[in-house]
Amino acid sequence: MSDMRSQAISFGLKSEEYDRIVELMGREPNFTELGIYSVMWSEHCSYKSSRAHLGKLPTEGPQVIQGPGENAGVVDIGDGLAVVFKMESHNHPSYIEPYQGAATGVGGILRDVFTMGARPIANLNNLRFGAPDHPKTPYLVNGVVHGIGGYGNCMGVPTVGGDTQFDASYNGNILVNAMTVGLVRADRIFKGTASGVGNPIFYIGSKTGRDGIHGATMASAEFSEETESKRPTVQVGDPFTEKLLLEACLELFETDLVVGIQDMGAAGLTSSSMEMAGRAGSGIRMHLDRVPMREEGMTPYELMLSESQERMLVVVRQGAEDEVKKIFDKWDLDCVAIGEVTETGRAELFWHGEQIADLEVGPLADEAPKYNRPYERPAWLDEVRALDVASLPMPDLDEAFRKVVASPNIASKEWIFRQYDHMVQTNTVQGPGGDAAVVRIKGTSKAVALSSGCNGRYCYLNPRRGAAIAVAETARNVSAVGGRPLAITDCLNFGNPERPEIMWQFVEAIEGIREACDVLETPVVSGNVSLYNETNGVGIYPTPMIGMVGLLDDVEKRTAQGFANDGDVILLIGETLEEIGGSEYLQVVHGRVAGDAPQLNLIREKAVQQFVRDVIQEGQARSAHDVSEGGLAAALAECCITGAEPRGATVRLEGGLRPDVHLFSESQSRYILSVPAIHAKRVLDKAASVGLPASRLGTVGGSRLVIEGMIDIPVAEINHLWRNGFAQVFEQGTHG
């Protein structure tokens, strides 16, 4: 084997991929060129296993200004404004070095959004950790939460939502998915394109160091015992510099000097320059010795592959050099012209005047391998889906209820979100802890409603339906506060795609997202794929995380989930079926993950959401809450304890279901509403008139939650269990 070929393999390329490179170049690459190819063709940058399927996702709609393919997606919200958003994973680095991994995950997604010209107005984070009692979990939880807070708080961007779930399937591969939403004038959107022959290419932001070299390659492989040794591939964050970069870029965007801009994220200078040239069909010439360096003795290879943070590549109009420099001087940021746009279609790299790389841009950016990997339904699926509900022992219902409410998956995550600044910018009308966050748009009557999440257990049992449920539920959350779902971003976290059963999960999940987005009319405008979330051959639950953005035209017409008034009538919209497959109850009380994910009728889902939004618009709902994990029991508990003050309720569940099933079933397309007594009949009649099942459950009031014949517990105790269930498990790890 040639030296370069074995080098290629050590960089994560396959032997046949190396052959293809040699064929494309007409010669063997040198070391720097090979480094560039290896990161551009890594799974992380090229989506080579997933591209064949991502194209199936719906990406268009009248509200879409920019779909996938740019740094982030853009959706019109009227009034000449648009929201820019994207979700991205930082899973592998966060497991290796939780603080920096999570921090730079936040930093990266923020850059993706402000690169487009938008000021970030909200962050959300979706975290998946191993079992709460796994020895590493408290350490990882603490590190990740501190890292997210450390970065986001400093940036002055409120962290308003997200979710956190625990399951043993994430023991060796945690998930850290970060989402940023930005606000931009619809006519001032900037893109990552390097056009205009002769235009200068500026490097701005932090100096380049040796951190994160081959981070993208690391994120494209499984973990093994040697993972700890990968720490040098993790980047180090500097939120202060990013804050300066943000303000300086927004100042730059006020001018008309910018031709194109892209942040240096995964694969750093390589991917930013090659992608920008690729999109424009142009060439680039760069002098790497001009790149600001953090240390001496760095090589062109290191400069091209470093993933040092807080850097941007900007192409500006010829002659604008001085004006651009003035802006970055004000913010004390490096700003250096390192090259220019050419017409050659080639990337020509120089080092002290000598050409050290000469590559055709097209193949690098567009001709990465694209695999149609084989996929096959796993043989074990029938076994895990089998669940004989009748054979489950009937637990003590009060005890089961206590366990579910205090489970770290259900319990309040205040311990996490009080470590995040969720109020800065003074737009947070509803912060973390509700069904969806509500962030007001200053200068208008509008607000955006934001929700993100995914139930990995459902996706494990039924990836297609689980993925569709993730879309449906985030939309349901947005509707619960009165918002109209607009569009999604996704972050598809899976195991090793070279295994047919993992690839099957991926392909199925794409189908599920497609079906749900089609019916709910929420196209996918941006996204990210994270594969190889696997350690020693054991993959995570498939977790296609969904970030949903919705719009409230009038921020005054919104609801929260907590009961607000004694005597209000509690209504259930939707119906409860015998569906405890994959439920929190089954896991927490019976120690099992089995059965099938709940059914999902998307037409029904859409109708239920429309109905609830109408009731909110008409001012008849005093509260609205989506029924999800933990079923009616958990939802009622949350309604009782999350209002301005705790309130009891007396409820009666009718029907032929087993009591535990009735309490904890996770049937979809359900809401609990509380309405003033005088409106109850009208709301029920309205539901009947549009063919939706709706029933009167009971009334708000008293100091206990009474579910007749099943549960009778003081609200104060529920409050205590729910508020402390999480902190009790993780406070210990604070100093660990």
Next chain:
Amino acid sequence: MKFGVLVFPGSNCDADCFNTIEQIGQPVRYVWHKETSLRGLDCVVVPGGFSFGDYLRCGAIAKQSPIMEEVRRFAAAGRPVIGICNGFQILTEAGLLPGALISNQSLQFVCKNQYLRVSNTRSPFTHLFRNGEVVEMPVAHHDGNYVADPGTLKELEDEGQIVFQYCDAEGRLTPESNPNGSVNNIAGIINRSRNVLGMMPHPDRCADALLGNTVGRKVFEGVLSKVGI
């Protein structure tokens, strides 16, 4: 009355303060930290955030900024200066207020709504409150744990310079209601001349009816009608 809101690299509540001042109908402008004049301004606000990344020590680098010399002169002339959160930290570093702010006892950032007792109303910033009034304001900081030597504390108490204290809903100064470990539950103080305020809670975040709380306006509005204090 014209307000100036200082902007350091890393300030991130500058816009929130700016908006609050606009909400109370007063003219306001940003003052970049490299400026050297506060001419034409009647009140200076040092906003929250992470000036210079809070690297080294919160406020330690900001106090070296060119504008701070002018802020010292402005304060010495008896004009009102309001430091919020990081602004409070900067003012203690700059020696305009006594004591220091160190890491929260929990070693965690804390962001939540917090009850405060207005412990002294004899200042331009607090005279619109009732003495002993309990109000709610957001806190959001990692280093809000106020410390001072016993002599300084005694002086603060004797001179009535402690204006806000963390408390529970009934106004009791309990350890449980103290979010960061501050000595004597101190949340905000004024200087001896009563024209410089430093407070960790954010009046700039509770000045908008849509967010459900407008009590923070009083801190700013107080300055407008300070005559007679």
